[in-house]
Amino acid sequence: MEKRIRVLVAKPGLDGHDRGAKVVARALRDAGFEVIYTGLRQTPEQIAEAALEEDVNVVALSLLSGAHNTLFPKVVELLKEREMQHVLIVGGGVIPDSDIPGLKQAGVAEIFTPGTPTAAIVEFIKVHVTQ
Numbered sequence: 001m002e003k004r005i006r007v008l009v010a011k012p013g014l015d016g017h018d019r020g021a022k023v024v025a026r027a028l029r030d031a032g033f034e035v036i037y038t039g040l041r042q043t044p045e046q047i048a049e050a051a052l053e054e055d056v057n058v059v060a061l062s063l064l065s066g067a068h069n070t071l072f073p074k075v076v077e078l079l080k081e082r083e084m085q086h087v088l089i090v091g092g093g094v095i096p097d098s099d100i101p102g103l104k105q106a107g108v109a110e111i112f113t114p115g116t117p118t119a120a121i122v123e124f125i126k127v128h129v130t131q
Contacts, residue, residue, distance in 0.1 A: 005129050007058040010038040010047040012071040015093075020114070021062035024092065027118035028060075033125070044071055048078035051087060057129045060121075061108075063093040069102065076107035088128050092116070 009025045011018050018040055029035045036054050038047060051059050059079065061072055072091050079087055091103060092112040100111045109128060112121055 004032060004034045005058065005125060006034045006036070006054060006056040007060055007125065008036045008038065008047070008051050008054055008056040009060045009062065010042050010050070010075075011040050011062050012042055012044055012047055012075060013063060013065050013067045014041055015063055015065040015067075016040055017064050018062070020064075020093065021060075024060065024062065024112075024118060024121060027122060028125070031122040031126075033058075033122075044074040044078055047075050048082055048084075051079060051084060052082050056087060058088045058090065058125055061089070061091040063091065063095070066094075068093065068095050069099055072103055072108050073106035080107075086130060088125065090121070090124065092121075 007028050009021050011021055025035045025037050038050055076089055089108050090110045091108045095111055110124055
């Protein structure tokens with residue numbers, strides 16, 4: 001039996017809006033991925049620890065509060081500290097185009113902004129996950 005891709009969907013920081021994260025989580029589940037949703041208001045440390053405990057292939061971060069330039073790189077750093085460089089990190093939410101290059105340089109593989117078809121997120125993960 002083929003091992004399913006495991007995705008941790010996480011909402012870092014104080015952002016209390018998770019409708020988009022839940023839509024993405026459902027689309028990933030419907031595509032055959034195993035999805036773990038952390039819930040709202042997670043610290044980067046909680047996200048990194050959950051990723052380690054759940055042995056995920058992907059961490060999908062969702063943020064609408066504007067703190068993405070701080071919180072996304074912190075999650076990347078904490079995953080590296082836990083020797084989880086193999087984990088694909090993607091992000092999404094209301095993120096200005098001008099911030100995307102810096103996030104990618106920090107280690108976020110891709111940023112999905114509002115209006116991105118969920119099929120594009122599924123395909124990106126399928127193409128980029130190494131199991």
